[in-house]
Amino acid sequence: MERIVVGMSGGVDSSVAAMLLKQQGYDVIGVFMKNWDEQDDNGTCTATGDWNDVQEVCQLIGIPYYAVNFEKEYQERVFAYFLEEYKKGRTPNPDVLCNREIKFKAFLDFAMQLGAEKMATGHFVQKGDADGHSLLLKGADPNKDQSYFLYMLKEKQLARAVFPVGGMTKAQVRALAEEFGLPVSQKKDSTGICFIGERNFRQFLQGYLPLQAGEMQTQEGQVVGQHMGLAYYTLGQRKGLGIGGSGDGRSWFVIEKDLKRNVLVVAQGEDHPALYSRYVRASQLTWIGETPPAREGEPFQCTAKFRYRQPDQQVTAVYNGDELYLRSEDWQRAVTPGQSAVLYQGDICLGGGIAEEASREAMLDWVSILP
RNA sequence: UGGGGUAUCGCCAAGCGGUAAGGCACGGGACUUUGACUCCCGCAUUCGUAGGUUCAAAUCCUGCUACCCCAG
Numbered sequence: 001m002e003r004i005v006v007g008m009s010g011g012v013d014s015s016v017a018a019m020l021l022k023q024q025g026y027d028v029i030g031v032f033m034k035n036w037d038e039q040d041d042n043g044t045c046t047a048t049g050d051w052n053d054v055q056e057v058c059q060l061i062g063i064p065y066y067a068v069n070f071e072k073e074y075q076e077r078v079f080a081y082f083l084e085e086y087k088k089g090r091t092p093n094p095d096v097l098c099n100r101e102i103k104f105k106a107f108l109d110f111a112m113q114l115g116a117e118k119m120a121t122g123h124f125v126q127k128g129d130a131d132g133h134s135l136l137l138k139g140a141d142p143n144k145d146q147s148y149f150l151y152m153l154k155e156k157q158l159a160r161a162v163f164p165v166g167g168m169t170k171a172q173v174r175a176l177a178e179e180f181g182l183p184v185s186q187k188k189d190s191t192g193i194c195f196i197g198e199r200n201f202r203q204f205l206q207g208y209l210p211l212q213a214g215e216m217q218t219q220e221g222q223v224v225g226q227h228m229g230l231a232y233y234t235l236g237q238r239k240g241l242g243i244g245g246s247g248d249g250r251s252w253f254v255i256e257k258d259l260k261r262n263v264l265v266v267a268q269g270e271d272h273p274a275l276y277s278r279y280v281r282a283s284q285l286t287w288i289g290e291t292p293p294a295r296e297g298e299p300f301q302c303t304a305k306f307r308y309r310q311p312d313q314q315v316t317a318v319y320n321g322d323e324l325y326l327r328s329e330d331w332q333r334a335v336t337p338g339q340s341a342v343l344y345q346g347d348i349c350l351g352g353g354i355a356e357e358a359s360r361e362a363m364l365d366w367v368s369i370l371p
Numbered sequence: 372u373g374g375g376g377u378a379u380c381g382c383c384a385a386g387c388g389g390u391a392a393g394g395c396a397c398g399g400g401a402c403u404u405u406g407a408c409u410c411c412c413g414c415a416u417u418c419g420u421a422g423g424u425u426c427a428a429a430u431c432c433u434g435c436u437a438c439c440c441c442a443g
Contacts, residue, residue, distance in 0.1 A: 009404090011404090013404095082405090091405080091406050091407080092405075092406080093405040093406070094405060094406095095404060095405050096405075098404090098405095099404095123404090146404070149404070149405085189403080189404080190404060191402090191403050191404060191405095192403090192404070192405080193404075193405060193406090194404050194405085195404095197404095201405095201406075233406095233407095234406050234407055235406095235407080236406095236407055236408060237406085237407055237408080238407085238408075238409095239396095239397095239407090239408095241396085242381095242396065242397080243382090243395085243396075244381085244382065244383090244394085244395035244396025244397080245381075245382025245383050245384095245394085245395045245396060246382065246383080246395080246396095247383095247395090248383095249382090249383055249384085249394055249395055250394080250395075251394095251395065251396090252395085252396095253408095254407095270408090307405090307406090307407075307408085308403075308404085308405070309402095309403070333408075334407070334408075336406075336407075338405095338406085339405080339406075339407090340405090
Protein backbone atom coordinates (compact mmCIF):
# COMPACT_ATOMS: atom_id res chain seq x y z
CA MET A 1 0.00 0.00 0.00
CA GLU A 2 1.46 3.28 -1.10
CA ARG A 3 2.18 5.69 1.68
CA ILE A 4 1.32 9.37 1.30
CA VAL A 5 2.07 12.09 3.80
CA VAL A 6 -0.43 14.93 3.76
CA GLY A 7 0.51 18.40 4.84
CA MET A 8 -2.37 19.42 7.03
CA SER A 9 -3.06 22.98 8.04
CA GLY A 10 -6.23 22.38 9.98
CA GLY A 11 -8.26 23.92 7.18
CA VAL A 12 -10.97 22.46 5.01
CA ASP A 13 -8.89 21.84 1.90
CA SER A 14 -6.10 19.77 3.39
CA SER A 15 -8.55 17.91 5.61
CA VAL A 16 -10.62 16.86 2.62
CA ALA A 17 -7.42 16.00 0.76
CA ALA A 18 -6.42 13.59 3.52
CA MET A 19 -9.87 12.11 3.68
CA LEU A 20 -10.01 11.49 -0.06
CA LEU A 21 -6.63 9.77 -0.07
CA LYS A 22 -7.69 7.58 2.80
CA GLN A 23 -10.84 6.63 0.90
CA GLN A 24 -8.76 5.77 -2.12
CA GLY A 25 -6.95 3.25 0.00
CA TYR A 26 -3.62 4.90 0.54
CA ASP A 27 -1.59 4.59 3.69
CA VAL A 28 -2.15 8.17 4.76
CA ILE A 29 -0.24 10.04 7.44
CA GLY A 30 -1.27 13.54 8.44
CA VAL A 31 1.48 15.98 9.34
CA PHE A 32 1.03 19.43 10.73
CA MET A 33 3.82 21.91 10.07
CA LYS A 34 4.67 24.46 12.69
CA ASN A 35 6.82 27.14 11.12
CA TRP A 36 6.13 30.15 13.23
CA ASP A 37 6.11 30.56 16.97
CA GLU A 38 3.95 33.28 18.30
CA GLN A 39 1.76 33.75 21.32
CA ASP A 40 -1.47 35.61 21.06
CA ASP A 41 -2.77 38.03 23.66
CA ASN A 42 -3.76 35.17 25.93
CA GLY A 43 -0.31 33.66 25.82
CA THR A 44 -1.33 30.63 23.84
CA CYS A 45 0.33 29.70 20.60
CA THR A 46 -1.71 30.91 17.67
CA ALA A 47 -1.12 27.60 15.87
CA THR A 48 -2.61 25.54 18.68
CA GLY A 49 -6.15 25.81 17.40
CA ASP A 50 -5.13 24.58 13.98
CA TRP A 51 -3.15 21.69 15.47
CA ASN A 52 -6.19 20.71 17.48
CA ASP A 53 -8.27 20.71 14.32
CA VAL A 54 -5.71 18.52 12.59
CA GLN A 55 -5.84 16.02 15.44
CA GLU A 56 -9.62 15.93 15.42
CA VAL A 57 -9.79 15.46 11.69
CA CYS A 58 -7.15 12.75 11.63
CA GLN A 59 -8.86 10.85 14.42
CA LEU A 60 -12.13 11.05 12.56
CA ILE A 61 -10.60 9.88 9.31
CA GLY A 62 -8.63 7.26 11.14
CA ILE A 63 -5.07 8.11 10.17
CA PRO A 64 -1.95 8.65 12.27
CA TYR A 65 -0.78 12.21 12.68
CA TYR A 66 2.31 14.09 13.67
CA ALA A 67 3.50 17.65 14.00
CA VAL A 68 6.82 18.74 12.63
CA ASN A 69 8.65 21.93 13.40
CA PHE A 70 10.28 23.94 10.62
CA GLU A 71 10.58 27.23 12.44
CA LYS A 72 14.30 27.33 11.91
CA GLU A 73 14.06 26.56 8.22
CA TYR A 74 11.28 29.09 7.75
CA GLN A 75 13.29 31.71 9.55
CA GLU A 76 16.44 31.10 7.54
CA ARG A 77 15.08 30.38 4.12
CA VAL A 78 11.95 32.48 3.96
CA PHE A 79 11.70 35.11 6.62
CA ALA A 80 15.26 36.39 6.31
CA TYR A 81 14.70 36.96 2.61
CA PHE A 82 11.37 38.57 3.37
CA LEU A 83 12.99 41.16 5.62
CA GLU A 84 15.90 41.76 3.27
CA GLU A 85 13.53 42.53 0.47
CA TYR A 86 11.65 45.04 2.54
CA LYS A 87 14.87 46.71 3.52
CA LYS A 88 15.60 47.12 -0.17
CA GLY A 89 12.30 48.87 -0.64
CA ARG A 90 10.71 45.96 -2.40
CA THR A 91 7.51 44.04 -1.71
CA PRO A 92 8.28 40.34 -1.37
CA ASN A 93 5.89 37.44 -1.62
CA PRO A 94 7.03 35.09 1.13
CA ASP A 95 4.51 32.40 0.28
CA VAL A 96 6.04 31.47 -3.06
CA LEU A 97 9.32 30.87 -1.25
CA CYS A 98 7.60 29.06 1.56
CA ASN A 99 6.25 26.59 -0.94
CA ARG A 100 9.60 26.02 -2.60
CA GLU A 101 11.69 25.87 0.57
CA ILE A 102 9.39 24.53 3.22
CA LYS A 103 6.34 22.71 1.96
CA PHE A 104 7.95 21.17 -1.09
CA LYS A 105 11.45 20.78 0.26
CA ALA A 106 11.83 20.48 4.02
CA PHE A 107 8.43 18.89 4.36
CA LEU A 108 8.89 16.72 1.30
CA ASP A 109 12.16 15.43 2.71
CA PHE A 110 10.43 14.71 5.98
CA ALA A 111 7.70 12.81 4.17
CA MET A 112 10.27 10.69 2.41
CA GLN A 113 11.90 9.94 5.74
CA LEU A 114 8.56 8.63 6.92
CA GLY A 115 8.76 6.15 4.12
CA ALA A 116 6.26 7.84 1.86
CA GLU A 117 6.20 7.63 -1.90
CA LYS A 118 4.36 10.90 -2.23
CA MET A 119 3.29 13.97 -0.35
CA ALA A 120 -0.02 15.75 -0.68
CA THR A 121 -1.37 19.19 0.09
CA GLY A 122 -4.71 20.91 -0.14
CA HIS A 123 -3.60 23.30 -2.87
CA PHE A 124 -6.04 24.07 -5.64
CA VAL A 125 -3.78 23.02 -8.46
CA GLN A 126 -3.67 20.02 -10.75
CA LYS A 127 -0.94 17.96 -12.26
CA GLY A 128 -0.47 17.04 -15.86
CA ASP A 129 1.89 14.74 -17.60
CA ALA A 130 3.89 15.27 -20.76
CA ASP A 131 6.02 12.32 -21.79
CA GLY A 132 6.67 11.42 -18.22
CA HIS A 133 7.34 14.98 -17.17
CA SER A 134 5.13 16.47 -14.49
CA LEU A 135 3.26 19.63 -15.35
CA LEU A 136 1.72 22.11 -12.98
CA LEU A 137 -1.83 22.95 -14.05
CA LYS A 138 -4.26 25.48 -12.73
CA GLY A 139 -6.84 24.32 -10.23
CA ALA A 140 -10.23 23.43 -11.66
CA ASP A 141 -11.90 26.20 -9.68
CA PRO A 142 -10.90 29.33 -11.56
CA ASN A 143 -11.72 31.39 -8.52
CA LYS A 144 -9.41 29.40 -6.27
CA ASP A 145 -6.53 28.45 -8.52
CA GLN A 146 -3.31 28.61 -6.47
CA SER A 147 -0.77 27.80 -9.13
CA TYR A 148 0.52 31.35 -8.75
CA PHE A 149 2.00 30.37 -5.41
CA LEU A 150 3.63 27.21 -6.71
CA TYR A 151 5.43 28.51 -9.77
CA MET A 152 8.84 28.17 -8.14
CA LEU A 153 8.56 24.42 -7.92
CA LYS A 154 10.58 22.16 -10.21
CA GLU A 155 9.12 19.17 -11.95
CA LYS A 156 11.07 16.85 -9.67
CA GLN A 157 9.30 18.28 -6.65
CA LEU A 158 6.04 18.15 -8.51
CA ALA A 159 6.54 14.51 -9.39
CA ARG A 160 6.41 13.65 -5.70
CA ALA A 161 3.27 15.68 -5.00
CA VAL A 162 -0.41 15.00 -5.28
CA PHE A 163 -3.22 17.51 -5.02
CA PRO A 164 -6.45 15.69 -4.19
CA VAL A 165 -8.71 18.74 -4.25
CA GLY A 166 -7.20 20.46 -7.27
CA GLY A 167 -9.84 19.09 -9.59
CA MET A 168 -12.71 20.30 -7.48
CA THR A 169 -14.35 23.58 -6.77
CA LYS A 170 -14.24 25.09 -3.33
CA ALA A 171 -17.97 24.47 -3.01
CA GLN A 172 -17.47 20.78 -3.76
CA VAL A 173 -14.70 20.54 -1.19
CA ARG A 174 -16.87 22.10 1.46
CA ALA A 175 -19.77 19.85 0.51
CA LEU A 176 -17.54 16.80 0.93
CA ALA A 177 -16.32 18.05 4.27
CA GLU A 178 -19.90 18.54 5.30
CA GLU A 179 -20.93 15.13 4.06
CA PHE A 180 -18.26 13.41 6.11
CA GLY A 181 -18.90 15.51 9.12
CA LEU A 182 -15.45 17.03 9.29
CA PRO A 183 -15.37 19.46 12.20
CA VAL A 184 -13.71 22.06 9.99
CA SER A 185 -16.30 22.00 7.21
CA GLN A 186 -17.44 25.52 8.02
CA LYS A 187 -14.06 26.90 8.94
CA LYS A 188 -13.32 30.16 7.23
CA ASP A 189 -10.66 30.17 4.55
CA SER A 190 -7.39 31.35 5.98
CA THR A 191 -5.59 34.28 4.47
CA GLY A 192 -2.48 36.23 5.23
CA ILE A 193 1.09 35.06 5.03
CA CYS A 194 1.11 31.31 5.30
CA PHE A 195 1.98 30.20 8.85
CA ILE A 196 2.05 33.74 10.10
CA GLY A 197 -1.58 34.34 9.36
CA GLU A 198 -3.84 37.32 9.37
CA ARG A 199 -2.66 40.25 11.33
CA ASN A 200 -2.13 43.94 11.13
CA PHE A 201 0.65 44.03 8.61
CA ARG A 202 2.19 47.29 9.74
CA GLN A 203 2.24 46.26 13.36
CA PHE A 204 3.86 43.03 12.34
CA LEU A 205 6.58 44.69 10.29
CA GLN A 206 7.27 47.19 13.03
CA GLY A 207 8.61 44.40 15.14
CA TYR A 208 11.31 43.64 12.61
CA LEU A 209 12.05 46.75 10.61
CA PRO A 210 13.22 50.12 11.87
CA LEU A 211 10.93 53.06 11.32
CA GLN A 212 12.31 55.93 9.36
CA ALA A 213 9.72 58.57 8.71
CA GLY A 214 10.05 60.88 5.76
CA GLU A 215 8.15 62.95 3.26
CA MET A 216 5.45 62.11 0.81
CA GLN A 217 5.96 64.05 -2.35
CA THR A 218 4.38 64.43 -5.73
CA GLN A 219 6.41 63.77 -8.85
CA GLU A 220 7.01 67.50 -9.01
CA GLY A 221 8.55 67.43 -5.56
CA GLN A 222 5.70 69.06 -3.72
CA VAL A 223 5.49 67.81 -0.15
CA VAL A 224 1.99 66.52 0.55
CA GLY A 225 2.47 64.57 3.73
CA GLN A 226 4.63 62.43 5.97
CA HIS A 227 5.22 58.71 5.73
CA MET A 228 6.17 56.46 8.62
CA GLY A 229 8.75 54.36 6.82
CA LEU A 230 8.93 53.28 3.20
CA ALA A 231 8.66 49.60 4.07
CA TYR A 232 5.09 50.12 5.19
CA TYR A 233 3.91 51.04 1.74
CA THR A 234 3.75 49.30 -1.58
CA LEU A 235 3.20 50.48 -5.13
CA GLY A 236 -0.38 51.20 -6.04
CA GLN A 237 -1.38 51.47 -2.41
CA ARG A 238 -4.17 53.86 -1.53
CA LYS A 239 -5.20 53.16 2.04
CA GLY A 240 -3.15 54.42 4.92
CA LEU A 241 -1.67 57.47 3.29
CA GLY A 242 -3.85 59.79 5.35
CA ILE A 243 -3.58 62.70 2.95
CA GLY A 244 -7.14 62.99 1.78
CA GLY A 245 -8.74 66.23 0.72
CA SER A 246 -5.67 67.88 -0.71
CA GLY A 247 -4.90 68.58 -4.33
CA ASP A 248 -7.77 68.01 -6.70
CA GLY A 249 -9.65 65.94 -4.12
CA ARG A 250 -9.15 62.53 -5.72
CA SER A 251 -7.52 59.58 -3.99
CA TRP A 252 -3.76 59.38 -3.67
CA PHE A 253 -1.74 56.34 -4.67
CA VAL A 254 1.85 55.31 -4.13
CA ILE A 255 3.73 55.38 -7.42
CA GLU A 256 7.33 55.11 -6.27
CA LYS A 257 9.50 54.42 -3.26
CA ASP A 258 12.64 56.56 -3.43
CA LEU A 259 15.00 54.88 -0.98
CA LYS A 260 17.90 57.26 -1.56
CA ARG A 261 15.88 60.28 -0.55
CA ASN A 262 13.55 58.32 1.76
CA VAL A 263 10.64 59.82 -0.11
CA LEU A 264 7.34 58.19 -0.87
CA VAL A 265 6.24 59.48 -4.25
CA VAL A 266 2.48 59.71 -4.62
CA ALA A 267 0.07 60.76 -7.32
CA GLN A 268 -3.60 61.49 -7.52
CA GLY A 269 -6.28 59.51 -9.35
CA GLU A 270 -6.59 55.77 -9.88
CA ASP A 271 -5.87 56.27 -13.56
CA HIS A 272 -2.62 58.15 -13.11
CA PRO A 273 -0.17 57.17 -15.88
CA ALA A 274 2.61 56.46 -13.40
CA LEU A 275 0.57 53.57 -12.04
CA TYR A 276 0.64 51.73 -15.32
CA SER A 277 3.31 49.90 -17.24
CA ARG A 278 3.64 47.60 -20.19
CA TYR A 279 7.17 46.30 -19.92
CA VAL A 280 8.51 44.25 -17.06
CA ARG A 281 11.97 43.00 -16.30
CA ALA A 282 12.14 40.09 -13.90
CA SER A 283 14.98 38.13 -12.36
CA GLN A 284 15.38 34.76 -10.66
CA LEU A 285 13.52 33.16 -13.52
CA THR A 286 12.68 29.54 -12.91
CA TRP A 287 11.02 27.05 -15.21
CA ILE A 288 9.05 24.22 -13.76
CA GLY A 289 9.98 21.91 -16.60
CA GLU A 290 13.46 20.92 -17.59
CA THR A 291 12.80 22.17 -21.07
CA PRO A 292 11.82 25.85 -21.29
CA PRO A 293 9.06 26.81 -23.71
CA ALA A 294 11.52 28.61 -25.96
CA ARG A 295 15.23 29.12 -26.32
CA GLU A 296 17.16 32.02 -24.88
CA GLY A 297 16.65 35.23 -26.78
CA GLU A 298 13.75 33.76 -28.65
CA PRO A 299 10.50 35.65 -28.02
CA PHE A 300 7.39 33.62 -27.42
CA GLN A 301 3.76 34.18 -26.60
CA CYS A 302 2.26 33.26 -23.29
CA THR A 303 0.13 34.74 -20.56
CA ALA A 304 1.21 36.12 -17.24
CA LYS A 305 -0.18 36.95 -13.85
CA PHE A 306 1.49 39.81 -12.04
CA ARG A 307 -0.45 39.12 -8.89
CA TYR A 308 -2.51 36.34 -7.39
CA ARG A 309 -5.97 35.93 -8.91
CA GLN A 310 -5.30 38.31 -11.76
CA PRO A 311 -6.88 37.15 -15.02
CA ASP A 312 -4.32 35.88 -17.53
CA GLN A 313 -2.58 38.72 -19.32
CA GLN A 314 -1.37 38.26 -22.85
CA VAL A 315 2.36 38.91 -23.07
CA THR A 316 5.35 38.45 -25.29
CA ALA A 317 8.24 37.00 -23.33
CA VAL A 318 11.92 36.57 -23.91
CA TYR A 319 14.55 35.45 -21.48
CA ASN A 320 18.26 35.35 -21.06
CA GLY A 321 19.60 33.09 -18.37
CA ASP A 322 17.52 33.86 -15.33
CA GLU A 323 16.48 37.28 -16.62
CA LEU A 324 13.00 37.56 -18.03
CA TYR A 325 11.52 40.36 -20.10
CA LEU A 326 7.84 40.79 -20.71
CA ARG A 327 5.83 43.05 -22.92
CA SER A 328 2.17 43.08 -22.05
CA GLU A 329 -0.62 43.65 -24.53
CA ASP A 330 -2.56 45.63 -21.98
CA TRP A 331 -1.53 48.18 -19.43
CA GLN A 332 -0.63 46.64 -16.11
CA ARG A 333 -1.40 48.41 -12.89
CA ALA A 334 1.25 48.78 -10.22
CA VAL A 335 3.57 45.95 -11.17
CA THR A 336 5.73 45.93 -8.06
CA PRO A 337 9.40 44.97 -7.64
CA GLY A 338 9.63 41.89 -5.45
CA GLN A 339 6.33 40.51 -6.64
CA SER A 340 6.18 37.53 -8.93
CA ALA A 341 5.32 37.40 -12.60
CA VAL A 342 4.05 33.91 -13.28
CA LEU A 343 3.85 32.57 -16.83
CA TYR A 344 1.22 30.29 -18.32
CA GLN A 345 0.30 28.70 -21.57
CA GLY A 346 -3.33 27.81 -21.26
CA ASP A 347 -3.72 25.93 -18.00
CA ILE A 348 -0.07 25.03 -17.81
CA CYS A 349 2.04 27.01 -15.37
CA LEU A 350 5.45 27.43 -16.96
CA GLY A 351 7.29 29.12 -14.13
CA GLY A 352 8.10 32.75 -13.58
CA GLY A 353 10.35 35.34 -12.09
CA ILE A 354 10.48 38.20 -9.64
CA ALA A 355 9.81 41.67 -10.99
CA GLU A 356 12.77 44.02 -10.84
CA GLU A 357 11.31 46.97 -12.68
CA ALA A 358 8.30 47.93 -14.71
CA SER A 359 8.08 50.65 -17.28
CA ARG A 360 5.84 52.33 -19.79
CA GLU A 361 8.66 52.25 -22.29
CA ALA A 362 10.63 49.33 -23.63
CA MET A 363 13.80 48.59 -21.71
CA LEU A 364 15.04 46.35 -24.49
CA ASP A 365 15.27 46.77 -28.20
CA TRP A 366 12.05 44.88 -28.78
CA VAL A 367 11.81 45.96 -32.37
CA SER A 368 14.87 44.02 -33.33
CA ILE A 369 14.07 41.12 -31.04
CA LEU A 370 10.53 40.59 -32.25
CA PRO A 371 9.83 38.85 -35.51
C1' U B 372 -6.77 102.02 12.48
C1' G B 373 -10.58 102.53 8.46
C1' G B 374 -13.29 99.65 4.19
C1' G B 375 -14.59 94.85 2.18
C1' G B 376 -14.86 89.48 2.44
C1' U B 377 -15.12 84.59 4.67
C1' A B 378 -16.37 81.44 8.77
C1' U B 379 -20.60 74.10 7.43
C1' C B 380 -17.26 66.72 9.66
C1' G B 381 -9.70 65.85 9.95
C1' C B 382 -9.40 68.23 4.52
C1' C B 383 -12.18 70.15 0.18
C1' A B 384 -17.16 71.49 -0.50
C1' A B 385 -22.93 71.79 -1.57
C1' G B 386 -26.67 74.59 0.79
C1' C B 387 -29.70 81.02 -0.54
C1' G B 388 -36.07 80.30 5.37
C1' G B 389 -38.49 74.42 5.76
C1' U B 390 -35.83 70.98 9.07
C1' A B 391 -27.21 69.37 7.03
C1' A B 392 -25.42 66.73 -0.60
C1' G B 393 -20.97 64.80 -2.34
C1' G B 394 -15.61 63.79 -2.67
C1' C B 395 -11.01 62.71 -0.02
C1' A B 396 -9.26 60.89 4.66
C1' C B 397 -10.68 57.68 8.56
C1' G B 398 -13.33 53.21 10.92
C1' G B 399 -15.77 48.42 10.14
C1' G B 400 -16.96 44.41 6.86
C1' A B 401 -16.60 41.49 2.18
C1' C B 402 -13.02 39.56 -1.17
C1' U B 403 -8.02 37.13 -0.63
C1' U B 404 -2.82 31.34 1.51
C1' U B 405 2.00 37.67 -0.17
C1' G B 406 1.79 43.02 -0.19
C1' A B 407 -1.83 45.75 -2.64
C1' C B 408 -6.26 46.97 -5.61
C1' U B 409 -11.58 46.56 -5.55
C1' C B 410 -16.48 46.34 -3.39
C1' C B 411 -20.09 47.27 0.71
C1' C B 412 -21.45 49.81 5.18
C1' G B 413 -20.52 53.70 8.72
C1' C B 414 -18.95 58.74 9.55
C1' A B 415 -21.72 66.71 11.69
C1' U B 416 -29.37 66.37 16.16
C1' U B 417 -25.28 70.09 13.91
C1' C B 418 -23.44 74.59 10.57
C1' G B 419 -17.19 80.23 14.61
C1' U B 420 -19.81 82.34 19.03
C1' A B 421 -23.84 85.06 21.81
C1' G B 422 -28.48 86.94 21.12
C1' G B 423 -32.86 88.43 17.98
C1' U B 424 -36.88 87.90 14.03
C1' U B 425 -40.06 83.61 12.51
C1' C B 426 -44.71 78.29 13.12
C1' A B 427 -39.74 77.07 11.25
C1' A B 428 -32.92 79.59 10.24
C1' A B 429 -26.67 76.85 8.37
C1' U B 430 -29.62 80.05 5.54
C1' C B 431 -32.54 86.97 7.66
C1' C B 432 -30.83 90.83 11.60
C1' U B 433 -27.31 92.48 15.67
C1' G B 434 -22.95 92.07 18.91
C1' C B 435 -18.41 89.45 19.63
C1' U B 436 -14.18 86.36 17.91
C1' A B 437 -10.83 84.43 14.05
C1' C B 438 -8.77 84.56 9.37
C1' C B 439 -8.16 86.85 4.42
C1' C B 440 -7.93 91.13 1.06
C1' C B 441 -7.65 96.47 0.02
C1' A B 442 -6.35 100.96 2.02
C1' G B 443 -2.71 103.25 5.36
